[in-house]
Amino acid sequence: MSAVSFQSVSKTFPTPKGPFQALADVSLDIAEGEFFGLLGPNGAGKTTLISILAGLARPSQGRVTVLGHDVQADFAAARRLLGVVPQELVFDPFFNVRETLRLQSGYFGVKNNDAWIDELLENLGLADKASANMRQLSGGMKRRVLVAQALVHKPPIIVLDEPTAGVDVELRQTLWQFVARLNKQGHTVLLTTHYLEEAEALCTRIAMLKRGQVVALASTSELLQSASTNVLRFKSDDALPEPLAQQARVTGRVVQLPAQNVQEIEQHLATLRAAGVRVEDVEIRKADLEDVFLNVMAGVQEVQA
Incomplete structure (x- = not known):
């Protein structure tokens, strides 16, 4: 019951x-x-x-x-x-x-x-x-x-x-x-x-x-487990280039960018360097429940067990 x-x-x-x-x-x-x-x-x-x-x-x-x-x-x-x-x-x-x-x-x-x-x-x-x-x-x-x-x-x-x-x-x-x-x-x-x-x-x-x-x-x-992405997290006072700004989650100075693999993380960092964006406290983490929640609410992801 x-x-x-x-x-x-x-x-x-x-x-x-x-x-x-x-x-x-x-x-x-x-x-x-x-x-x-x-x-x-x-x-x-x-x-x-x-x-x-x-x-x-x-x-x-x-x-x-x-x-x-x-x-x-x-x-x-x-x-x-x-x-x-x-x-x-x-x-x-x-x-x-x-x-x-x-x-x-x-x-x-x-x-x-x-x-x-x-x-x-x-x-x-x-x-x-x-x-x-x-x-x-x-x-x-x-x-x-x-x-x-x-x-x-x-x-x-x-x-x-x-x-x-x-x-x-x-x-x-x-x-x-x-x-x-x-x-x-x-x-x-x-x-x-x-x-x-x-x-x-x-x-x-x-x-x-x-x-x-x-x-x-x-x-x-x-x-x-359904969230296969990693997240590149850093702090910056500078504006992000347009390709990254569209997919970034920004809270104050904290920027979080989804990345499927190491190559995509390297591409993000290269794009930031080329745009002259200064970054601090760079870290890479696994996607958490907040990332899953935002994807589900945006219609990017659907999970039914």
Whole structure:
């Protein structure tokens, strides 16, 4: 049995300009105990898919199940099996951190849960904030509480929708260590993130969405193997010659150029020298998940396992 199953899921929203299709016939299964990544640009349909999974939206077509429970027909059982960390910072300003977690426990009918609440507070760096009112917390601390709320009833399936957006490095490290431990203990994790290095390091399998459709679905290792290119990376303050500028990925002073082999790397360097482009910190690396993602989104590459 799949932990989560999306079966031909479509979602259309009415707009003043006419119907907008956010999802188009999305089908994928997430196995029990899997660490699964759902990637895509803004507006690809990731949050809509998660909203349908969590029962916050209804699909126009299709069916979603959580450990065999239909999220619409058997919604109470399905929601008890999920712990969802939303993108938005949502909190009740009338409670402190511990009270918030106790209230969340009660919502799921879990009594005498203080031992697990203490463990969550400790592992998420909230132990010294247990008595602080939610209004007093920083944005990063509020996000830690959201993670604790999602885990307080020990759900077998954890859904993380951009959990590290706008948070500090310390929280990212703390969160991933804790979630990776839960995953090793058998919890299924569904992650959406724009930090592709996180997805590459954590996820065993990845689906990529574009305009509401699945355009790539494979294990992380298969996705990386599908990118046969190397990348020439360097820093420069000079303008690139036109042939290289068309294929370069430029971030500030950092330039990255795809290269199929050593000969193409030598050609790139020769072209740069001939154009008088001064370069620093030259290195050659293997293509990573970000390179695969950009190729898939550009239509250069398609991966289906």
